[in-house]
Amino acid sequence: MAEDGYRLWLRYDSLPKQTVERYRPHVASLVVQGRSPTLAAIREELVAGLSGLLGTKVAVAADLDRDGAIIVGTPRSSPLIARLRLDHLLRALGPEGYIIRSVRLDGRRAIAIASDGEVGALYGAFHLLRLMQTVQPLDDLDIVERPRLRLRILNHWDNLDGSIERGYAGRSLWNWSELPARVDQRLRDYARACASVGINGSVLNNVNADARILSAEYLRKVAAIADAFRPYGVRVYLSIRFSAPMELGGLPTADPLDPTVAAWWRQKADEIYSLIPDFGGFLVKADSEGQPGPRTYRRTHADGANMLAAALAPHGGVVMWRAFVYDPKPGYDRAAAAYDSLKPFDGKFAPNVLLQVKNGPIDFQPREPFHPLFGAMPKTQLMPELQITQEYLGFSNHLVFLAMMWREFLDSDTYAEGPGSTVAKVIDGSLYGQRLTGMAGVANTGSDRNWTGHHFAQANWYAFGRLAWDPNLAPRRIAEEWVRMTFTRDPATAERIVRMMLESYEALVDYMTPLGLHHIMWPGHHYGPAPWWDKAERPDWNSVYYHRADARGLGFDRTATGSDAVSCYNPPIRDLFANIATCPEKFLLWFHHVPWDYRLLSGRTLWDELALRYQRGVDWVRAARKEWDALADRIDAERHAEVARKLAIQERDAVWWRDAVLLYFQTFAKRPLPPGVERPA
Ligand code: GCW
Structure with a gap:
């Protein structure tokens, strides 16, 4: 089999002989009673997985006829599962939770994978396969799992012409011209991959939305995709264009308080649900970067969101209203813009609305402090938006394991209700009892054979799913799982790769935007450095707006002597950030304009540091290349060579970043490079 990466982490190559011997008594047959598309998917996955891993075809049985069966299902689908009397517990875990337990039935040993819902049973099946793929013991299993967040959603910024905004792995996976007549097999594999990590939703189209996605013609195509995803528990959602009632409906207005507009949306929702009964809902980018929205009619975000929510509510759909709004006005700081525009609406959104907020207040930078809205809207259902695709992080050319960044974000303490009010607790409902919870990730997938362009970018898709399932998971654990499933089961080799992944994030921040620098990439495409950029149509699209270098120093003063955006945070974190002596150095230039000779914790001046x-x-990228080269005989040649070529690009880019940024800032700092820093060639 060519090692082209198509199989992602769902590679079921046979395990070493000893492991197979150990597993065989536990995996003698498979009993998935009942009939439904999801039960069929479970059977298919386990037959492929178990047969592949054990190197012999697993027996599929109708009943418990021997020792060592795997029985899977719900109390309703499977009389065997019903006999375990787990109903009470299963109901408490919900339709996506599951139990994997070593049991005895009629004196026979078995492993039961039980859930109250068929999709939960599917998740349990993937969990069992993961145990085997990562060579964990199967004796005395007693696993209880349930997702901490309800909506675990990929956001595809896919356009109807097949291009992908900020996509670096080929074209869109949705072939609109073929649909609905032909549904690519790949869509099923996409849904499998999503389900294997618990992702249960997919917004198919770009938030810069084309109104036509809601036309009857496109809705039929969308319905065909929904049919392909349904067995895997992946619901379909759409990004809508706020002015669609005008563009599609021919109405003279899109005013959310105009009854004809509301009626148009209600009818549209009815039409959608008649085709897609389990349609998830709408994602909305309104009044942002030129997109239409309620503001045209002097209406608010809440007016807009609630009107759409009312259309979806009878069908159980949700609205994910994006908080990515930032309109320049005099004295404005982009880092406070969304806070200023949305905080006043806390408590004003309908029960089926979530406010979707990017992790940081600017825009998916390599490092940002958490978005202050996470500590400021106790009566609003907040849902973070993470970016899996690496818009500002080297596209699909750089190896960077984003779970490290997301961990830092989720662990950030908002102090909203005193110490320990972490972002994770805000969004999982434990702090404010938020009922509808979720997490969105801007997808990095495309038509490339390996799905994500860089083999290691697959790990970020994987990590997003795992963290959306459990926002408390440790990056190390996620990396270990992924490496063992994807690259090697050899513990020593796996450990070396895991270490590389865990270090990669801080290294990328070092060579792109250390010490709190941000948004100094090339304008437009955002690849590579351009700290000198000052020609954009808006000041806040210029690099110089963000770094503010001058003869005195570097950085954006967001304290009271500057924009005071720091006051969006709660005390004491606000005061910690605001004080140059206590501000974490990773955010120093985010909050402060710092003199070139200011001494950092290392004792070095800002310039030298x-x-x-x-x-x-x-240096890290160079060391990583060596480390990867040393693994040449441990990884299949094809993927090894492909990753090696990407690492070479990463080194080229890191050098480019270092040289461009330092030479440019040196024109202000007028100081020599310290010893140990290479002179640009
Ligand atoms: O990150 C920026 C991107 C835009 C994107 C926008 C957004 C979809 O540069 O390409 O548009 O944010 O999140 O809406």
Whole structure:
């Protein structure tokens, strides 16, 4: 089999002989009673997985006829599962939760995978396969799982012409011209991959939405995709264009308080649900970067969101209203813009609305402090939006394991209700009892054979799913699982790759935007450095707006002497950020304009430290290349070579970043590069 990466982490290549011997008594047959598309998917996955891993075809039985069966299902689908009397517990875990337990039935040993819902049973099946793929013991299993967040959703920024905004792995997976007549097999594999990590929703189209997605013609295509995803528990959602009633419906207005507009949306919702009974809902980018919205009619975000929510509510759909709004006005700081526009609406959104907020207040930078809205809207259902695709992080050319960034974000303490009010607790409902919870990730998938362009970018798709399932998971654990499933089961080799992944995030921050720098990428495409950029149509699309370098120093003063955006945070974190002496150095230039000779914790001046960080980033990439080269005989040749070629690009880019940024800032700092920092060639 060509190792082209198509199988992602769902590679079921045979285990070493000893392991097979150990597993065989536990996996003698498979009993999935009942009939439904999801039960069929469970059977298919387990037959492929178990047969592949054990190297012999697993027996499929109708009943418990021997020792060592795997029985899977719900109390309703499977009389065997019903006999375990787990109903009470299963109901408490919900239709997506599951139990995997070693049991005895009629004196026979078995492993039961039980859930109150068929999709939960499917998740349990993937969990069992993961145990085997990562060579865990199967004796005395007693696993109880349930997702901590309800909506675990990929956002595809896919356009109807097949291009993908910020997509670096080929074209869209949705072939609109073939649909609905032909549904690519790949869509099923996409849904399998999503289900294997618990992702249960997919927004198919770009938030910069084309109104035509809601036309009758496209809805039929969308319905065909929904049919393909349904067995795997992946619901379909759509991004809508707020002005669609005008563009599609021919109405003279899209005013959310106009009854004809509301009626148009209600009818549209009815039409959608008649085709897709389990349709998830709408994602909305309104009044942002030129997109239409309620503001045109002097209406508010709440007016807009609630009107759409009312259309979806009778069908159980939700509205994910994006908080990515930032309109320049005099004295404005983009880092406070969304906070200023949305905080006043806390408590004003309908029960089926979630406010979808990016992790940081600017825009998916390599490192940002958490978005202050997470500590400011106790009466609003907040849902973070993470970016899996690496718009500002080297596209699909750089190896960077994003779970590290997401962990930092989720662990951030908002202090909204005193210490320990972490973002994770805000969004999982434990702090405010938020009922509808969720997490969105802007997808990095495309038509490339390996789905994500870089083999290691698959790990970010995987990590997003795992963290949406459980926002408390440790990046190390996620990386270990993924590496063992995807690259190697050899513990020593796996450990070396895991270490690379865990270090990669800080290294990328070092060579791109250390010490709190941000948004100094090339304008438009956002690849590579352009700290000098000052020609954009809006000031806040210029690099110079963000770094504010001058003869005195570097960084954006967001304290009271500057924009005061720091006051969006709660005390004491606000005061910690606001004080240059206590501000974590990773956010120093985010909150402060710092003199070039200011001493950092290392005892070095800002200028020297900055230069050394860039060098450290470059050094890491060089070391990573060596480390990867040393693994050549442990990884299949094809994937090894492909990753090696990407690492070479990463080194080129790290050097480019270091040289461009340092040479540019040196024109202000007028200081020599410290020893240990290479002179640009
Ligand atoms: O990150 C920025 C991107 C835009 C994107 C926008 C958004 C979809 O540069 O391409 O548009 O954010 O999140 O709406």
